[in-house]
Structures are given as structure tokens and as C-alpha cells.
Amino acid sequence: MVTSKSIKQIISNFSNGKYSHAFLVETNNLEKCLEDIKEYIKVINCPYEYSESCSRNCNLCKLINLNNLPSVIIIKPDGMSIKKNQLLEVQEKFNTKPVYSKFNSYIICNAELMNESAANSILKFLEEPEDNIIGFFITENKEQIISTIKSRCEMIKATYSDDKNEDENLVEIATTYLTKVLDDKRLAVNKEYLLPQSLTRAQIKKIFKQIFNTYLSYINGNYFPGNILAVKNNLSLSILKQQLIIITNTLSMIRFNVSIELLLDYFVIEMRKISD
Ligand SMILES: [Zn+2]
Numbered sequence: 001m002v003t004s005k006s007i008k009q010i011i012s013n014f015s016n017g018k019y020s021h022a023f024l025v026e027t028n029n030l031e032k033c034l035e036d037i038k039e040y041i042k043v044i045n046c047p048y049e050y051s052e053s054c055s056r057n058c059n060l061c062k063l064i065n066l067n068n069l070p071s072v073i074i075i076k077p078d079g080m081s082i083k084k085n086q087l088l089e090v091q092e093k094f095n096t097k098p099v100y101s102k103f104n105s106y107i108i109c110n111a112e113l114m115n116e117s118a119a120n121s122i123l124k125f126l127e128e129p130e131d132n133i134i135g136f137f138i139t140e141n142k143e144q145i146i147s148t149i150k151s152r153c154e155m156i157k158a159t160y161s162d163d164k165n166e167d168e169n170l171v172e173i174a175t176t177y178l179t180k181v182l183d184d185k186r187l188a189v190n191k192e193y194l195l196p197q198s199l200t201r202a203q204i205k206k207i208f209k210q211i212f213n214t215y216l217s218y219i220n221g222n223y224f225p226g227n228i229l230a231v232k233n234n235l236s237l238s239i240l241k242q243q244l245i246i247i248t249n250t251l252s253m254i255r256f257n258v259s260i261e262l263l264l265d266y267f268v269i270e271m272r273k274i275s276d
Helices: 005-015 030-045 059-065 084-093 116-127 163-183 189-197 201-219 237-254 260-275
Strands: 022-027 072-075 104-108 133-139 154-158
Touching: 005 022, 005 030, 005 154, 022 030, 030 059, 030 072, 030 104, 030 133, 030 154, 072 084, 084 104, 084 116, 116 133, 163 189, 163 201, 163 260, 189 260, 201 237, 201 260, 237 260
Parallel strands: 022 133, 022 154, 072 104, 104 133
Antiparallel strands: none
16 A cells, blocks of 8 residues: 555556656655555556555566566665666666566665766666656655756655654544544444545554554553543443454454455444444
8 A cells, every 4th residue: 555645646647647757756764665666566567457455366466566576676775885787787677678567667775875887877768768667766865866867857755654653643543433433323433534544454453453452451450541531431341342352353354355444334333232
């Protein structure tokens, strides 16, 4: 699931027929950025209607996931720098049209570590772009990228919130969500509260883990600060245990390829049934 807004944007541009041959992506998180770019590469190459679950049934997406598709080359620094021969290898391999995919793609991580001769050797791709080659230069500091590359790329910024902030945010969402599920039974809480936040599957899983922990600590009588109000005080232990089973079921189903919407509806309906 793509989490960067700017990469979501270039995906939607692509579906409208617009794309650049080279992108310079400035990011504060190289790993997440690389994952998002791989999603982009799946979208532009997938022979089927690309969907989040495509990798389960489509060989091409599976190979991209595993970094095993010959037409996708990911370059990382070799020691302290990215060397000329690493880029010459890309040139050589991309001399021919891709066999299985629509595009040949290269991703250069820490692009600021290209020395001058390495950078010059990739300029050919940027100066005479071929229709079926798309490249990404990822960097944490675009000021360190040599200007001949900078001037020939579409520049985008992929910013990610750090995990600690994200986790705190998810705890807050979990607490509010649980209160809404239990307290206002008329509320279509998924449609009106949770789904509009367009969370990833992994984030929803974290929310349910948090709910699980809230229940456990309630049952054990060990409240965490901030959690006390989330679970109603008048629920009996037997009700809590039954709800805990629903939470556990929901958590284990997230792992499978079930629709998140259906799963959340199951959760809310079952939880409300029991607290009646
Ligand atoms: Zn696919």
C-alpha cells in the first residue's frame, strides 16, 4: 500500500497517461520510499488490473516484491559510493526491450552518493529518454545531487511520519474507535470514523493489537493511562472475555486476504451484540 501522497499522485497521473522518464525523489525514509516506488512499478507493469492483493496471484508483481524481476534494477551504494560500473550494468541490461514487463525500471538509492563519472554514465538515459525506461533517483538531500541530473528529473518529495509519532497516533485512533463502537450504537462507526482515515492494512492491524492490549490490561486490572475510559466500567468479566474473543478473531483474520470493510463490519456487529 502506497503511503506517500506524492507517489499516490504519480500513480494517478500514470493512469491518466502522464508519466516522466526520470524522477528525483527526496525523502526522509529511504526504505519506505523504496517500497512505495516498487508499488508504482507494479502499477505500471502489472498485466492485470493492479490491486493491493495482486502479488498473491500475479507472477510479475510477485517477482517485483522479491526484487527478482530482471527489468527492475535496484542500485544501492557499493561501500561509500555508487560506482560507474554499477550504472554501466544498467545501461547494458536495458539495451534491449523488456521481455515480461512493459517497462525497464531502475531505482538508485542514495543517489547523492553517485560520483561524477557514475552520474555522467547515466545521463544518456536522461538526455535521450526511451519510452520504455523509467528511472528513480532517491535521496535524503537533493542539494547534494549534481545539477545535470536534477535538471532532467521530475522532482517529488515523499515525506513519511516517523514510526513513533505514527504509533502514538494509532493508539489514539484505537481508543476513540473502541469508545465509538461501544458507546454509540446508532453510529456507522466504520463508515463515518475509521474508513475515511484511509489506513493501511498494517495500521489497522496495529489498531486491533492496541484494542486487544486495552482489554487485557483492563481484565488484569492494570490500566494504562488513557485507556481507562475506553472500556466501559460496567461490563462483566464474562462479557469482556467474549469481546476479547471477537478481537482475537478479527486480528487473526486481518492476516488473510479478506476485505477490510467486511472484517470491520463483522467486528462492530459482533461487539455490539455482546455488550447488549
Ligand atoms: Zn500484478
